[in-house]
Amino acid sequence: MDTKLPSKPNPVVKPLERAEAHEANPWQQAMEQLDRAGKAMKLEPFALERLRHCKRILTVSVPVKMDDGTVKVFEGYRIQHNMDRGPAKGGIRYHPSVSLDEVKALSFWMTMKCAVVNLPYGGAKGGIICDPKKMSRGELERMTRRYTAEISIIIGPDKDIPAPDVNTNEEVMAWIMDTYSMTIGYSCPGVVTGKPIEIGGSLGRKEATGRGVFYVTRELATREGFDLRKATVVVQGFGNVGSNAANIFVEHGTKVVGISDVGGGLYDPKGLDLHDIMEYRKTHDSIADYPKAEHIAIDKFLELPCDILIPAAMESTITKANADRIKAKYVIEGANGPTTNEADAILHKNGVIVVPDILANAGGVTVSYFEWVQDMQAYFWSEKDINARLQEIIVGAFTEVYEMSKKEKVDMRMGAFMVGLRRLGKAATIRGMYP
Ligand code: NAD
Numbered sequence: 001m002d003t004k005l006p007s008k009p010n011p012v013v014k015p016l017e018r019a020e021a022h023e024a025n026p027w028q029q030a031m032e033q034l035d036r037a038g039k040a041m042k043l044e045p046f047a048l049e050r051l052r053h054c055k056r057i058l059t060v061s062v063p064v065k066m067d068d069g070t071v072k073v074f075e076g077y078r079i080q081h082n083m084d085r086g087p088a089k090g091g092i093r094y095h096p097s098v099s100l101d102e103v104k105a106l107s108f109w110m111t112m113k114c115a116v117v118n119l120p121y122g123g124a125k126g127g128i129i130c131d132p133k134k135m136s137r138g139e140l141e142r143m144t145r146r147y148t149a150e151i152s153i154i155i156g157p158d159k160d161i162p163a164p165d166v167n168t169n170e171e172v173m174a175w176i177m178d179t180y181s182m183t184i185g186y187s188c189p190g191v192v193t194g195k196p197i198e199i200g201g202s203l204g205r206k207e208a209t210g211r212g213v214f215y216v217t218r219e220l221a222t223r224e225g226f227d228l229r230k231a232t233v234v235v236q237g238f239g240n241v242g243s244n245a246a247n248i249f250v251e252h253g254t255k256v257v258g259i260s261d262v263g264g265g266l267y268d269p270k271g272l273d274l275h276d277i278m279e280y281r282k283t284h285d286s287i288a289d290y291p292k293a294e295h296i297a298i299d300k301f302l303e304l305p306c307d308i309l310i311p312a313a314m315e316s317t318i319t320k321a322n323a324d325r326i327k328a329k330y331v332i333e334g335a336n337g338p339t340t341n342e343a344d345a346i347l348h349k350n351g352v353i354v355v356p357d358i359l360a361n362a363g364g365v366t367v368s369y370f371e372w373v374q375d376m377q378a379y380f381w382s383e384k385d386i387n388a389r390l391q392e393i394i395v396g397a398f399t400e401v402y403e404m405s406k407k408e409k410v411d412m413r414m415g416a417f418m419v420g421l422r423r424l425g426k427a428a429t430i431r432g433m434y435p
Helices: 026-040 045-051 100-116 137-151 170-184 205-224 240-251 274-281 341-349 363-377 383-408 412-431
Strands: 056-065 071-082 088-095 122-129 160-164 232-236 255-261 264-267 294-296 308-311 330-332 353-355
Touching: 026 045, 026 100, 026 341, 026 412, 045 071, 045 412, 056 100, 056 137, 071 088, 071 100, 071 137, 071 160, 088 100, 088 170, 088 363, 100 122, 100 363, 100 412, 122 137, 122 160, 137 170, 160 170, 160 363, 205 240, 205 330, 205 353, 205 363, 205 383, 232 240, 240 255, 240 274, 240 308, 255 274, 341 353, 353 412, 363 383, 383 412
Parallel strands: 088 122, 088 160, 232 255, 232 308, 308 330, 330 353
Antiparallel strands: 056 071, 071 122, 255 264, 264 294
């Protein structure tokens, strides 16, 4: 193999710049949430103590032959937070700001999410520190395949099932499925979800997270007595979650007045033409320069006037620095961990209702679960069936969380933690401790 070593090491990854140090550490944020809820509901101390630790943390180095002939070594992680209720489940993220603490937090939130919607799964997450926007398709494929080989010692359809997350998609899932299948010697669609339909993917998976966001918002509207068709929506992030959520709101007659991606935001109080913006994006890296709407700077975007704000980009975007200026009455967390605990308290004080990530974006893992069930049975369902079952699960979970928050007089995040922790506590107690 004719490879040259790179003359410079990989670029140093900058720490999160989205919030101050403590607010920007998702693991510390997640553990504060756990402690607060665990204490309030008197969770069994041994169950609480176990949830404060990840069951298994794998760090891998991923050498990749780059197109220019040099070799770069990327750092990757796969973390299984908890498997008391079933195999671990969670996405894989490619981003320069991936860190061990971020992946730990995301794996913990997956444990909580699967328990809140009562899927027979534990939580996991994976990630590679890289900048996929600066890599070719070939480099991404080689990186994905080597990473899959490195983590194949702990993943598998009965052990841990990855899925898409930020900057990973159906194609990346297909490479994972193929690499794992080559390693074990037979085709194994159930090792990963979010795959293309042709190799065992599920109808409705791509739109599932956005659809779940819509279902919880519709339930909230019914409970809180507002008319969703008269409401205005602002969506931060125009990737899988944000773009699908925005489209589904528009399909149901709700006006989307603001959308953004990493390049900048767009605003039109009369409602944005999403179809036209999707067409524009096919030929542009970012929607930020789309000419037929007002341009909004990224740091002002979340403060746009609207009824419903859907952060669907990254964690820690709503912080104590901007929470007071948020005008929305309802925040529906499409992203994982978008609101810091400090910001959460400010929103609560201001009367803003927050539907937490572990409920609001659970549509994705729910249809991933359906995909896995279909793969294991080699029997595939119609899209109508999938959406009906998704609605049943999300509406059921919303009802449980909403009622718990009313009964215990807590906000919906705490209500969701209480619902999830109750299931996790019971599972831990029934299984007991080995040895
Ligand atoms: P994606 O890569 O498809 O899209 C991410 C979007 O966020 C892009 O449009 C990007 O430009 C934008 N973005 C990044 N930083 C931003 C910033 N500071 N301001 C505005 N926009 C910014 O990722 P995704 O799969 O849509 O995931 C988004 C969030 O939803 C993540 O928190 C992820 O963990 C969570 N999530 C995803 C799924 C899923 O099924 N994909 C399921 C549950 C939760």
